[in-house]
Amino acid sequence: MGIKVGICCEHKLHLEGLFFLLDSMEGIEVLLKDCSPGNLLNYPGLDQIHILILNPHILDARILNITVQLTVLHPKLMVLILSADENETTILKTIKAGAKGFLAKDSDRNDLLEALYTLRNGHDYYSKSITQLLLKQYISDLKSESGFTRQEALNCLSSRELEVLTLWGNSNTNHEISEKLFISVRTVESHKNHIMQKLNLKTAVDMVKFAIKNNIIEV
Amino acid sequence: MGIKVGICCEHKLHLEGLFFLLDSMEGIEVLLKDCSPGNLLNYPGLDQIHILILNPHILDARILNITVQLTVLHPKLMVLILSADENETTILKTIKAGAKGFLAKDSDRNDLLEALYTLRNGHDYYSKSITQLLLKQYISDLKSESGFTRQEALNCLSSRELEVLTLWGNSNTNHEISEKLFISVRTVESHKNHIMQKLNLKTAVDMVKFAIKNNIIEV
DNA sequence: AATTTCTTACGTGTTTCACGTAAAGATTCA
DNA sequence: TGAATCTTTACGTGAAACACGTAAGAAATT
Numbered sequence: 001m002g003i004k005v006g007i008c009c010e011h012k013l014h015l016e017g018l019f020f021l022l023d024s025m026e027g028i029e030v031l032l033k034d035c036s037p038g039n040l041l042n043y044p045g046l047d048q049i050h051i052l053i054l055n056p057h058i059l060d061a062r063i064l065n066i067t068v069q070l071t072v073l074h075p076k077l078m079v080l081i082l083s084a085d086e087n088e089t090t091i092l093k094t095i096k097a098g099a100k101g102f103l104a105k106d107s108d109r110n111d112l113l114e115a116l117y118t119l120r121n122g123h124d125y126y127s128k129s130i131t132q133l134l135l136k137q138y139i140s141d142l143k144s145e146s147g148f149t150r151q152e153a154l155n156c157l158s159s160r161e162l163e164v165l166t167l168w169g170n171s172n173t174n175h176e177i178s179e180k181l182f183i184s185v186r187t188v189e190s191h192k193n194h195i196m197q198k199l200n201l202k203t204a205v206d207m208v209k210f211a212i213k214n215n216i217i218e219v
Numbered sequence: 220m221g222i223k224v225g226i227c228c229e230h231k232l233h234l235e236g237l238f239f240l241l242d243s244m245e246g247i248e249v250l251l252k253d254c255s256p257g258n259l260l261n262y263p264g265l266d267q268i269h270i271l272i273l274n275p276h277i278l279d280a281r282i283l284n285i286t287v288q289l290t291v292l293h294p295k296l297m298v299l300i301l302s303a304d305e306n307e308t309t310i311l312k313t314i315k316a317g318a319k320g321f322l323a324k325d326s327d328r329n330d331l332l333e334a335l336y337t338l339r340n341g342h343d344y345y346s347k348s349i350t351q352l353l354l355k356q357y358i359s360d361l362k363s364e365s366g367f368t369r370q371e372a373l374n375c376l377s378s379r380e381l382e383v384l385t386l387w388g389n390s391n392t393n394h395e396i397s398e399k400l401f402i403s404v405r406t407v408e409s410h411k412n413h414i415m416q417k418l419n420l421k422t423a424v425d426m427v428k429f430a431i432k433n434n435i436i437e438v
Numbered sequence: 439a440a441t442t443t444c445t446t447a448c449g450t451g452t453t454t455c456a457c458g459t460a461a462a463g464a465t466t467c468a
Numbered sequence: 469t470g471a472a473t474c475t476t477t478a479c480g481t482g483a484a485a486c487a488c489g490t491a492a493g494a495a496a497t498t
Contacts, residue, residue, distance in 0.1 A: 095361050124358060131354060138357035139343060142314050158475060171422045174454065185453090186478050193456070194475095203390045204455075204485090208427040212438050219431050219438070377444060393485065404484090405447050412487070413444095423454095423486075 003120050004048060006032030008040055009055035018055065018082075025113055037066050046074055051119050054099075055082045059090035064097045071098030078119045082107075088133060095134075101125040156198055162216065164191040169208060169217035222339050223267060225251030227259055228274035237274065237301075244332055256285050265293055270338050273318075274301045278309035283316045290317030297338045301326075307352055314353075320344040375417055381435065383410040388427060388436035 005028060009015040015035055022028050031049055034040060037056065046052075052070065056063045059081075067079055081094050084105040094102060101115050107127045118125040126134065157165065167177045174188045181188070192207070201207050211217045224247060228234040234254055241247050250268055253259060256275065265271075271289065275282040278300075286298055300313050303324040313321060320334050326346045337344040345353065376384065379400075386396045393407045400407070411426070420426050430436045 092361065095358065134357055135350060135354055138353055138360075139314065141357075142311065160476060169424060171424050173422065183476085184478060186480095187476075189454070189456095190478070191476085192454085196456085203392065204423065205388060205390050205427050208424050209431075209438050212428075212431065219428050379445065402445085403447060405449095406445075408485075408487095409445085409447070411485090415487085 002027040002029045003116055004029050004031050004050045005116065006030070006034070006040075006043075006046075006049045006052040007055070008032075008034045008037055008052065010035055010037070010057065011055075014055060018053065021109065021112070022053075025116075028113075028116065037063060040066060041069055041073070046070075046077060049077060051078045051080055051116055053080045053082055056085070057083070059083055059085045059087060059094055064090070064093055067094060067097040067099055080115060080119060080125075082112075088137070091130065091133065092137065102130045103127045104129045157195060161191050161195050161198075164188055165195055165207070165211055166216055168192065169211040221246040221248045222335055223248050223250050223269045224335065225249070225253070225259075225262075225265075225268045225271040226274070227251075227253045227256050227271065229254055229256070229276065230274075233274060237272065240328065240331070241272075244335075247332075247335060256282060259285060260288055260292070265289075265296060268296060270297045270299055270335055272299045272301055275304070276302070278302055278304045278306060278313055283309070283312055286313060286316040286318055299334060299338060299344075301331075307356070310349065310352065311356065321349045322346045323348045376414060380410050380414050380417075383407055384414060384426070384430055385435055387411065388430040 005022060007015060007018050007022065007030060009018060012035055015033060019030055019033055022030050031045060032043060032052070034043070037054065040046070040052070054063065054067065067081075070077060070079055078100040079098065080101040080103065081099045082103045085091070086104070091102065100119050101124055103111060103115055103125075104127045106129050107115075111127055115125040115127075163181060164177055167180060168174070168188075172180070174185050174192075177188045178185045195201075196207060199207075199210055201210065208217075212219055224241060226234060226237050226241065226249060228237060231254055234252060238249055238252055241249050250264060251262060251271070253262070256273065259265070259271070273282065273286065286300075289296060289298055297319040298317065299320040299322065300318045301322045304310070305323070310321065319338050320343055322330060322334055322344075323346045325348050326334075330346055334344040334346075382400065383396055386399060387393075387407075391399070393404050393411075396407045397404045414420075415426060418426075418429055420429065427436075431438055
């Protein structure tokens, strides 16, 4: 029993080309050949397909939206994006949208076959350039959201203020904080007032956000 | 002019072994050989070293803390972690802590040399198993924090409640919300009360967190 | 037609916010 | 060492927000 795939590509010649390529592959069966992504969700045989190859020219909001709908409405269907679009942000968004694989323009026939078998085995597949992009992105994310409280915040707030902010940010009421720190409610209020003034915050909501941004509390 | 490295390893035989290995390498000069990570920060010649190889048995909080201090106090010094510890969480934390490279136990002599030259050129270096781990982690992170408002939240809250929550989460006071939505302050309060009840939240802080978690507002 | 949900709004008492004032203790700096 | 500054503590007051109930008309659903 082979892998049942669908192809969708607005460029008709590319669609034909991909069809011949896939048709020539051992164990691959093409069940759907469509040139309009917008039609996909109406296709009745979608649940018979294992892997849907989407080949958009540009990764626009429309494609992302279709990808989300496909993956949400048909959880078993795996979407493989095949695109020469090199926009880093939108590539990341396709993965967020639920695509299980991505082949950039550096991929050849063997990569495609490998991707199809990898997806069929339940794993994600990203071509080399995409893998590097993801890694680069992740490392920089990791380093910026380092998970350590920023020195800026610690320098700005006194240790007592930090204590109050931490407790308050962890859903304690002023009264609970006063009991835990053995101070009066008025003192708790004073500390919070001082924090708001120091950081020039408008509302209590802003104070929560500050605490989250600075890794003082968790979301 | 070669690469000046330091080695730190609590296991004395491993320290000796690493020293001989590095000493035998072309273009590598070992300036520091220490068996106690706690001493590192006191070493006066730290700024002459290009790469510090840290070889901890376990990636504990003490090692992470030292890594943070080293990278913050000596920005030019590059920390290369060499550890057999396979705890995914702590491996990620070393990178957050500022380590520029990580060699897992699947690395050999050539990987070490490659890592040293890669770091010297200003790039990060992670061995293959670490790269895979990072990628796996990133993909799952991407997919969970998908950036789309969760259906759960949208189903639970009415559209009016969502409006109020969004405005409030964006630092509007109840009075400002009432003006923008052309309703009374009391109605704004009512909506917020209903949200708290529906979601079984204790404090206003929890409501902010809910809104952030569900991508209704940004931190 | 009956029921539920949504939106609107008020009453009352408590809690928190905003802005001052203030004093004892710790820290720092000249 | 003495003066200046910062930190922590705390109260007063009026405004704003929260907690919990009640409630009624509109809209959607059954």
